[in-house]
Amino acid sequence: MADGDALLIVDVQRDFTPGGALPAPDGDRVVPVLNEYAKRFAARHLPLFASRDWHPPETKHFEELGGPWPPHCVQNTEGAEFHPDLDLPAGTEVVSKGMDPGDHGYSAFEATLDDGRSLDRALGDLGVRRLFVGGIATDYCVRASVLDAAKHGYQPVLLLDAVTGIDVEQGDVARALDDMLRAGARTATLASVDGKLDG
Numbered sequence: 001m002a003d004g005d006a007l008l009i010v011d012v013q014r015d016f017t018p019g020g021a022l023p024a025p026d027g028d029r030v031v032p033v034l035n036e037y038a039k040r041f042a043a044r045h046l047p048l049f050a051s052r053d054w055h056p057p058e059t060k061h062f063e064e065l066g067g068p069w070p071p072h073c074v075q076n077t078e079g080a081e082f083h084p085d086l087d088l089p090a091g092t093e094v095v096s097k098g099m100d101p102g103d104h105g106y107s108a109f110e111a112t113l114d115d116g117r118s119l120d121r122a123l124g125d126l127g128v129r130r131l132f133v134g135g136i137a138t139d140y141c142v143r144a145s146v147l148d149a150a151k152h153g154y155q156p157v158l159l160l161d162a163v164t165g166i167d168v169e170q171g172d173v174a175r176a177l178d179d180m181l182r183a184g185a186r187t188a189t190l191a192s193v194d195g196k197l198d199g
């Protein structure tokens with residue numbers, strides 16, 4: 001049933017991995033796992049999307065203007081680059097979010113492609129119905145993207161072995177998982193995804 005399936009890799013950027021400005025402690029671990037997912041989707045000619053946080057230097061998202069976070073993923077800086085070990089297959093569409101200085105831009109459904117289309121529009125144009133989601137951070141951008149996918153009428157599938165969180169408050173990741181499952185997300189791992197794509 002690969003028809004109608006797509007992969008969304010959320011915010012696997014230098015700043016969200018160890019050594020970056022706002023690291024998920026385990027951020028490096030998901031990179032090779034996501035590379036393997038990307039290979040499997042590309043081998044089936046399924047659409048791939050990679051979102052990135054793409055903030056202006058001054059935004060309400062950052063502490064300096066009253067926001068919750070240290071500066072991270074500022075446009076055209078090294079910290080905003082995708083993790084150097086992330087292998088995005090040719091044809092992967094990059095979608096950018098967080099450009100509005102008045103908005104957090106957690107969800108990939110707030111992101112746009114280079115051609116200006118929203119992610120929702122691009123998925124619709126491709127006939128996508130089921131969206132497999134992995135990346136960083138489970139408790140922020142992954143959560144927001146999965147909840148929005150469900151709201152927009154897609155079937156989200158959370159890739160349990162390819163997500164990791166920040167856990168500012170202990171329990172945030174567990175609560176995020178709970179929220180996503182209650183919103184109707186299904187789950188998959190590398191061990192089960194082929195069966196879902198081909199079954």
Ligand code: VGL
Pocket residue numbers: 011016022053069106136137138139140141142
């Ligand atoms: C994110 C915290 C702040 C994320 C972005 O990508 O999950 N988390 N900004």
